[in-house]
Amino acid sequence: MNAALWSAVLAIVFVQPQFGFSVWSGVGIAFAQDDDGGDDDGGDDDGDDRDDGDRDDGRDNDRSPGKRTIRVKPGKSATPRRTPRVEVAPAPDFAQGEIVVTNLSESDLAQLQTEGFAVIELVELVEVAVVLHRLRVPRGLTLEQARDRVRAQPTGTTGDFNHYYRTEEEPTAPAFGSAITPVALAPSMPCAHLNCAALDLIGWPAERNQSPQCRVTVPVGVIDTGVNAAHENLLGADIEVLRLVDEEVDASKAVHGTAVAALIVGQDTDRVPGLIPEAKVLVVDVFGRNGGDERASVVSLVKALDLLVVRGVKVINMSLAGPPNATLEAALARLAEPGGAVVLAAVGNGGPKAAVAYPAGYPSVLAVTAVDQRGQVYRRAQRGAHIDLAAPGVEVWSATSISGVKPKSGTSFAVPFATAVAAVLASRDPTATPDALAAQLRALVRDIGAPGPDEVFGAGLLSAATLCAPKNFAVPVE
Numbered sequence: 001m002n003a004a005l006w007s008a009v010l011a012i013v014f015v016q017p018q019f020g021f022s023v024w025s026g027v028g029i030a031f032a033q034d035d036d037g038g039d040d041d042g043g044d045d046d047g048d049d050r051d052d053g054d055r056d057d058g059r060d061n062d063r064s065p066g067k068r069t070i071r072v073k074p075g076k077s078a079t080p081r082r083t084p085r086v087e088v089a090p091a092p093d094f095a096q097g098e099i100v101v102t103n104l105s106e107s108d109l110a111q112l113q114t115e116g117f118a119v120i121e122l123v124e125l126v127e128v129a130v131v132l133h134r135l136r137v138p139r140g141l142t143l144e145q146a147r148d149r150v151r152a153q154p155t156g157t158t159g160d161f162n163h164y165y166r167t168e169e170e171p172t173a174p175a176f177g178s179a180i181t182p183v184a185l186a187p188s189m190p191c192a193h194l195n196c197a198a199l200d201l202i203g204w205p206a207e208r209n210q211s212p213q214c215r216v217t218v219p220v221g222v223i224d225t226g227v228n229a230a231h232e233n234l235l236g237a238d239i240e241v242l243r244l245v246d247e248e249v250d251a252s253k254a255v256h257g258t259a260v261a262a263l264i265v266g267q268d269t270d271r272v273p274g275l276i277p278e279a280k281v282l283v284v285d286v287f288g289r290n291g292g293d294e295r296a297s298v299v300s301l302v303k304a305l306d307l308l309v310v311r312g313v314k315v316i317n318m319s320l321a322g323p324p325n326a327t328l329e330a331a332l333a334r335l336a337e338p339g340g341a342v343v344l345a346a347v348g349n350g351g352p353k354a355a356v357a358y359p360a361g362y363p364s365v366l367a368v369t370a371v372d373q374r375g376q377v378y379r380r381a382q383r384g385a386h387i388d389l390a391a392p393g394v395e396v397w398s399a400t401s402i403s404g405v406k407p408k409s410g411t412s413f414a415v416p417f418a419t420a421v422a423a424v425l426a427s428r429d430p431t432a433t434p435d436a437l438a439a440q441l442r443a444l445v446r447d448i449g450a451p452g453p454d455e456v457f458g459a460g461l462l463s464a465a466t467l468c469a470p471k472n473f474a475v476p477v478e
Contacts, residue, residue: 091293093323094161097137099146100299100327101159102130108153109133115149116141125302127309127340128331134162134299158326164295165322167225167256167287167412194271194405197373198392202417203465204275208424214468216279217427220264220419221308221316221341223301225257225294226285233268233399234261238280244303245296249288255401257283259408260319262399263416272397272405275420282311296320301359302331305343314341314426314437317419318365319412321348321357329362335434336364342426342434342441344368344418346411347387349380361386366422366438369457370394370414375448377456381411387458388438389445391417421464 098120104112109119116138123132137146143161150159208214229239239261245252265281266274284307286300301318308316316335335341344366348357360367367386370378370393378394393414395407418441425440426432432440444467445460453459 091166091295092164094143094163095297097143098162099135099137099143099150099159100132100162101135101150101156102132102302102327102330103155103158104131104133104150104153105155108155111153112150112156117146117150121299123299123303125306125331128302128306128334130302130331130334132299132302132327158330160298160326163298163323163325163328165298165301165320166295167320193269193273194397195273195392198396198417201371201373201375201392202462205464205468208468209278211468213428214424215427216276216420216423218315218423218430219280219282219311219313220276220423221311221313222257222260222264222281222283223286223296223304223308223316223318224260224283224320225252225287226254227257227261227283228254228399228401231258231262231399231401232403233266233272233405234258236267237261237265237274237277239265239283240281241283241285242307243285244300244307245286245288249290252285252287252289252294253401256319256412257285257287258401259398259406260317260412260416263396263413264317264420266399268399268405272399275417276423279423282308282313284308298325298328301328305331305335305341309335309339309341314430314434315419315422316341316343317415318343318345318359319415321346321350321360321411324356324358324361328359332359332362332364338433340434342366342422342437344415344422346370346415347384348382349378349410349412350382351380352383354382356384356386357382364434366418366441367458368411368415368418370409370411371448371457371461375461377449378409378411378414383455385455387455388442389418389459389462390414390448390457391462393417418462421462421467424467 099117112135113119118136118138119133120136121132121134125132135150137143141149147159147161150156205211205214226243227239227241228234229237229241243251261281261283262272262274264274265277265279266272267277284304286296286304287294288296305316332343335343343359343364345360345368346357347360347367347369348354350357359365361384363386366388369381369387369390371390372378372394373392377390391414393411394409396409396413397405398408398413400406421444422437422441425437429436442459444463446463447460449457449460
């Protein structure tokens with residue numbers, strides 16, 4: 001067949017729709033929504049609002065949205081129909097019609113009640129030494145006006161909105177389960193699991209498990225979503241989950257919390273071992289779901305902080321972020337005093353130009369940012385003078401919500417590395433104050449980026465190389 005005849009045949013098959021042949025659209029093409037192969041502080045395991053089961057064979061149960069076959073009838077266009085875009089209202093930053101305030105005097109409360117304020121909830125928190133009031137705003141006042149009226153009272157200076165905090169969920173990369181074969185990244189590395197590069201980056205001591213003085217003996221607190229304690233990576237771990245959420249909201253998904261907990265106490269030594277698998281972890285689930293919005297109120301956060309310190313926790317992991325709040329700030333400042341706990345929080349994933357996120361922005365909290373395996377800052381990490389230190393948080397592997405493991409990216413997943421080091425320090429010196437533990441942790445860094453503390457990496461990259469040495473509080477040698 002000559003060239004002219006071949007051209008005619010091809011034109012009929014691939015161009016002319018009236019012949020009824022199949023036309024293929026998008027074959028073999030799928031675009032990832034994240035350019036780093038991981039997720040950004042959690043999210044459902046495939047980015048939608050349901051749990052797909054996280055199959056343990058490296059594939060999601062859902063079909064790929066990037067591949068479709070379109071059968072075209074004669075006379076019809078091969079162009080697929082476009083789904084109309086639905087505008088989604090932004091998630092609220094705070095509860096409507098509520099003001100929270102701590103340590104309001106009886107006379108000030110009485111005055112506010114005469115103005116139409118009503119008490120929704122009264123909570124006495126022992127360890128943070130506050131009495132917390134949730135007040136219903138009277139009709140005719142905006143939230144800003146109501147807050148100003150509360151703050152105008154002599155004891156109402158902590159009055160604020162009942163803000164919401166989130167784990168900043170984003171779509172994730174495909175999950176992998178038992179089909180994956182861990183490979184050592186370098187012959188000299190003393191491990192062959194999926195997080196070798198992260199542990200090597202911070203000099204995590206391979207001999208820690210054989211060093212009695214370097215074992216964790218104090219309970220560790222985690223304030224997050226729920227945790228799937230039945231996940232194979234957590235079987236055998238000493239985990240207790242406590243729920244502190246209003247009953248009228250749906251329960252949180254066990255996605256983000258499971259990943260954070262597994263980084264700390266994971267039992268799967270072959271693929272994703274936890275940093276301190278011997279530790280007891282108390283997880284307080286403060287998140288609830290209102291439709292697709294998973295969030296925690298400031299009231300739940302303050303309750304959780306108090307509950308953990310009552311239970312003897314000295315180190316608290318908060319892989320969440322949100323707006324500033326006077327009530328939360330007061331509670332955290334109280335915890336920084338002797339008898340309290342050192343609190344570590346994610347700096348947030350709003351990007352380099354975003355405003356400071358909280359609780360990481362408070363002076364009483366250790367703010368942790370994320371870096372990749374090369375020590376480069378995570379592309380979405382927020383920046384500022386409040387940042388204390390950096391830790392691995394880009395494509396670190398951890399447990400999914402049901403089964404299997406997946407690479408995770410975000411400042412949320414850097415916090416557990418700093419939490420693990422803080423737990424070892426607290427175990428070596430149980431009498432150390434929160435300020436002392438924070439100072440010791442800031443000393444265990446390696447300066448990267450601009451010389452000295454900076455707004456990208458803080459004091460530097462976490463360095464655990466000397467953590468188990470007899471004198472482990474000196475700044476490591478470069």
